[in-house]
Amino acid sequence: MKQVINKNQMCRYHAFEHEVTRDENRLFYCRAMNAVTDIDFYYCKECPLARKKYQDDGGDFHPTCWYFDFSLGYVNNMPPVEQKKRMSALIQAGFTREFPEYLDPADKAHAVIEKAIRYAADAHHGAFRKGNHLPYIVHPMECMMLTAQMTDDEDVIAAAALHDVVEDTPKTLVDLEQEFGSRIAGLVAMESEDKREGMNKEDTWKIRKQENLKREESASTEAKMIMLADKVSNMRATYRDYLVSGPSIWEKFNMKDVGEQEWYYRSVAEVLSELSEHDLYREYVSILNTVFSGN
Secondary structure (H helix, E strand, C coil), X not given: CEXXXXXXXXXXXXXXXXXXXXXXXXXXXXXXXCEEECCCCCHHHCCCXXXXXXXXXXXXXXXXXXXXXXXXXXXXXXXXHHHHHHHHHHHHCCCCCCCCXXXXXXXXXXXXXXXXHHHHHHHCCCCECCCCCCECCHHHHHHHHHHCCCCCCHHHHHHHHCCCHHHHCCCCHHHHHHHHCHHHHHXXXXXXXXXXXXXXXXXXXXXXXXXHHHHHHCCCHHHHHHHHHHHHHHHHHHHHHHHHHHHHHHHHCCCCCHHHHHHHHHHHHHHCHHHCXXXXXXXXXXXXXXXXXXX
């Protein structure tokens, strides 16, 4: 991708391979999230920029990934906070997008997937995952990659990346249809709750989840794949928090009653039972049995 720096200079934004390293505070900079974080490398497993398998270095796992920038190797010697500051300035100046391109430029067949994840990154800019400091884009990114484990249909994978855009940002289904067409917009519509703006979220939680389950009962297999990817991503995060905080994790949610939470997530398993042959479905049920074991 070529971008103009000034009238007389051209610059190519490109990828180079590098080892993810932490500083003395165990922090590292992630280009995909454009964030400094202290998480483990769990998300790297699903990240489209983590192109190679993990390497075992004395018991600690360090992923090899692709960093997107204008200068080879330069950022590897910069502290994580400086990397973040520098990339944020480049984004603000318009030299690059919030989410980096990660596909081969010749891979035209998958262009809609890259367009979708960059669209989602722009739409969710400034939002964070509930209860932690991770940029929200890590969730649709993970959903996209999980969906890709079940299908190679580009529209379905793109819709997974976009699945929260209508529900959680000012973007509308009309916007999505104009950008991506009716099929992708329709898949996103299946995953979008009526949040009943202006009403208490806890008061409307049960009816919203009942509507969600009813809609998914008659949904296509492709829509159910996106729902499964979404729920696996959510339950993975819940499981990690559960290992640290136990049952108190539910205090950060709109619905704090663990019994209601169990009802919903187990109902999801029933609705998605046609996907039971997939490893992701079995992982989902296994996490449920662990997190709700005390109920």
